[in-house]
Amino acid sequence: MYYEMLSQMKKMLSQLDTWLDAAAAHAKAKSFEPDVFLGLRLSPDQFAFARQVQAACDTAKVAAARLSGKEAPSHPDTEKTLDDLHARVRSVVAYLDGFTARDFEGAGARVVTQPRWEGKVMSGADYFVEHAVPNFFFHLTHAYAILRHGGVNVGKRDYLGALSLRAP
Numbered sequence: 001m002y003y004e005m006l007s008q009m010k011k012m013l014s015q016l017d018t019w020l021d022a023a024a025a026h027a028k029a030k031s032f033e034p035d036v037f038l039g040l041r042l043s044p045d046q047f048a049f050a051r052q053v054q055a056a057c058d059t060a061k062v063a064a065a066r067l068s069g070k071e072a073p074s075h076p077d078t079e080k081t082l083d084d085l086h087a088r089v090r091s092v093v094a095y096l097d098g099f100t101a102r103d104f105e106g107a108g109a110r111v112v113t114q115p116r117w118e119g120k121v122m123s124g125a126d127y128f129v130e131h132a133v134p135n136f137f138f139h140l141t142h143a144y145a146i147l148r149h150g151g152v153n154v155g156k157r158d159y160l161g162a163l164s165l166r167a168p
Contacts, residue, residue, distance in 0.1 A: 002067050002104035009060040009136055010096040015161045017089045019154050020082050026152045035081045040146050049146045053085050055139040057092040063132035067107035067124050
């Protein structure tokens with residue numbers, strides 16, 4: 001389950017990478033600076049686009065690290081351009097490419113914690129299902145919605161990407 005879901009997160013990050021291309025193309029077609037997207041947000045009390053992308057990337061890489069016992073790469077949240085965001089997304093996709101299903105054996109029984117949980121812990125299974133997966137899709141979907149709201153021509157097929165369709 002862990003490897004398969006992290007593979008889906010990797011696929012969705014690759015979709016996000018294509019949305020960044022669509023955002024740049026939209027800005028060029030409308031004659032404005034594409035990096036303006038980084039500061040856009042849906043609501044004043046929500047993260048801006050750049051932070052949504054960073055949070056989606058961080059959630060996927062940290063989940064893989066916590067569940068496998070491996071070290072996650074560090075990203076200092078200094079992206080200032082769409083190209084910087086491309087690099088971040090691609091770095092996380094490359095990190096996730098390095099995992100196999102075997103890396104997640106026993107992941108459900110791992111103990112997971114983080115500082116804001118104030119000394120409390122979760123099992124790896126609960127952490128993944130209750131926190132990592134919903135958090136990833138929350139930030140990914142907000143990034144998508146910000147681009148849509150900013151006029152970028154992306155739709156459901158751009159969100160979903162290629163499906164594993166086959167003849168019966």
